[in-house]
Amino acid sequence: MPFETPHDGSGTVLTFGGTAYTVTSVVVSATDPTAADDKIAVSHLGQTVGETAKTLDLPLAGAASGETGRSVTFDYIGKTFIADKSTGSFVLTIGGTALSGVSSKVGTVTSSTLTLATQDAIRGQATIKLER
Amino acid sequence: MANYSAGVTATWNSVNFGEVTEISVTHGGALPLARASTWTLDIGTIEMKCLTTANISTANYGKRSLVTIAGGGLAYRGTAVLEKFTMAGVVNDVTRYAVTLRVQG
Numbered sequence: 001m002p003f004e005t006p007h008d009g010s011g012t013v014l015t016f017g018g019t020a021y022t023v024t025s026v027v028v029s030a031t032d033p034t035a036a037d038d039k040i041a042v043s044h045l046g047q048t049v050g051e052t053a054k055t056l057d058l059p060l061a062g063a064a065s066g067e068t069g070r071s072v073t074f075d076y077i078g079k080t081f082i083a084d085k086s087t088g089s090f091v092l093t094i095g096g097t098a099l100s101g102v103s104s105k106v107g108t109v110t111s112s113t114l115t116l117a118t119q120d121a122i123r124g125q126a127t128i129k130l131e132r
Numbered sequence: 133m134a135n136y137s138a139g140v141t142a143t144w145n146s147v148n149f150g151e152v153t154e155i156s157v158t159h160g161g162a163l164p165l166a167r168a169s170t171w172t173l174d175i176g177t178i179e180m181k182c183l184t185t186a187n188i189s190t191a192n193y194g195k196r197s198l199v200t201i202a203g204g205g206l207a208y209r210g211t212a213v214l215e216k217f218t219m220a221g222v223v224n225d226v227t228r229y230a231v232t233l234r235v236q237g
Contacts, residue, residue, distance in 0.1 A: 040226055042183055044151040045140035045204065060224045 011095040014074055016107060016128060017088025021076040024123075026092065028102055031069040070102060070130040071110070075123065082112040082126045090130055105130040135205025142180060144212065144233060145197035150184030153228075155201060157208050159235065176235035178212060181228060188217045188229045199233055211236045 014023045039055035047054070072090065090107035092099045107128035114124040142149045161174030178199060182188065192214045201208040212233035221227045 042151065042226060044153050044183060045137055045142075045155060046152060048139045049136045051138075056226060058224050 009094065013091075013093045014072075014076075015089075015091040015093075016082070016126075017086065019080065021074065021080070022078055023074045023076045025075040027073045028092070028099065029069075029071045029073070030101065031067075033067040033069040068129060068132045070105070070132055071127060072102060072107070072130060073125065073127040075125045077121045077123055079114075079122050080124065081114045082109050082124065084109050084112050090128060102130055105132075107131070137204045137206070140201070140203040140206055142199075142201045144187050144199045144214070145192065145195060147187050149180055149182050149188075149231070150186040152180055152182050154181040155179070155206060157201065157206070159208075175237060176210075177215075178208070178233040178235065179230065180233070181230045183226060183228065185219075185229060187214075188219070188231050193217070196236060199235075 009026070012023065012026065014021050014026060038058055040058060041053065042056050043053045072092065085108060087106060087108045090105050091103045093103070098104065107130045110127050110129050112124065112126040114122065116122050140152065140155065142152050142155060156179040157176070158178075159176040160172070161176055162172045164170045164172050178201075194213060196211060196213045199208070199210055199212040212235045214231065215234040216232040218230045219227060220229075
């Protein structure tokens, strides 16, 4: 008997630059690019056992990396080659609902491959950096 | 049982070294010169790394005074001369100081 599996990825539609892709896999990544975990350790021998280790923030701010921390990597079937550096609006809907945080964002392709192989469909993969 | 290197205080010339991150005490450095004595030209060296300037200045160079180290399994008391100090500034880091005391008995 069929039963509802609400957390599967069926019914997912990925659109980039107005083109809907026949996707077989989608990985959405979100990382805070400003999260700096570098600290200067300034603990000293005068501290007692159990005391919190002392740290100081780095005196210099990190250079802007241009990273947004948001990206999507997806595999698709089709002949379309997605050129690197191409930009467009990205939309990912799951079961008819747009995935917030990444949908309706402008994306830029950072890497793309298209694979043609004997006895297989033409398959591609692309990674898109999304604006925050 | 092992001792944690914590709760350590180090003084010289009646002033606490500040935010000491490392202490190394070497007592003895050369064989006693007399058969029935411990007298030697090199009794030992104390090296300390700190994050603040207490006791670390040109004014203290060559000064001879009492050094005491206590806490964290470190216990030392003697007289020592401030032989050398260094200050090091490193980009994107804190300034670090180091001092070498030469034990004199």
